[in-house]
Amino acid sequence: MTLLSSRPPQPVEPGLVSRALEVAGRLANDATDVITATAGRGAQPDPKDSPFDWVTDTDRILERHTRRVLTAEFPGVPVVGGEFGADHGADVAEYRWVVDPVDGTANYVAGVPWCAYSLALIDASGPVVGVVADPYRAQIYAAARGRGARANGKPIKLTDRCGTAGAIVCTELTRKGVWPGMGQFIERAAAAHAGVRVLGSAALAIAQVALGHAAAAVLHSYREWDVAGSVALAIEAGAVVLDRHGEDTALPVDALLVAAPGVADEVLGWWRESVG
Secondary structure (H helix, E strand, C coil): CCCCCCCCCCCCCHHHHHHHHHHHHHHHHHHHHHHHHHCCCCCCCEECCCCCCEECHHHHHHHHHHHHHHHHHCCCCCEEECCCEECCCCCCCCCEEEEEEEECHHHHHHCCCCCEEEEEEEECCEEEEEEEEEHHHCEEEEEECCCEEEECCEEECCCCCCCCCCCEEEECCECCECCCCHHHHHHHHHHCCCEEEECCCHHHHHHHHHHCCCCEEEECCCCHHHHHHHHHHHHHHCCEEECCCCCECCCCCCCEEEECHHHHHHHHHHHHHHHC
């Protein structure tokens, strides 16, 4: 994929942003209907190389539908997806769409009410538009560069924190399970009187920070389509996005911390100390 530059991001033609928001919102609503109608009801999971990584008929159906609509509405803009890979030229295109049709598929298969549909339009500076559907809570989260973030159309803005005591911090397993240092990270959080939650959806973990429910989220590894939509939401809500070295990067390559600004250094310290 194209390497992403540091902020400030490049400007985007307003008409493109508006149209991308409208189409992405429509697709998120479609995904909500499908996920809520089928979750936990014979979804025919197809395990890959990990018990934490499933593919279902719903993943494939939603991604195909997303690709059809985006190809018709935005000809020439390639799509990168969790199930069918990258369109030709996605690594050098000015813009690309990235979609995860069901983020949290293991939860979806089991009927656990915690999964998401995630879609984002990306350029060389990071997410331009991001939309995340939270079907079980009947919420559509949407954000666009310079236009703020919204939950079901209502503006959201992060309220900063001065410490982590009593707060929730989210993380996720990798596709192979526990990440190196994860146990130590949980211990450091507990020593600071913070609770760590592993809930099974990278997109929703980051969204919780944007919504103010969690102080931070640490993802030790992920795919671009897992996080791009919710990173857009977090940035526009006022969260800090850092890579594992503490650099301010809109969409880090392989690991990230999303946090309320006032606690970012503290949580970054736990993470870096834990992984050595």
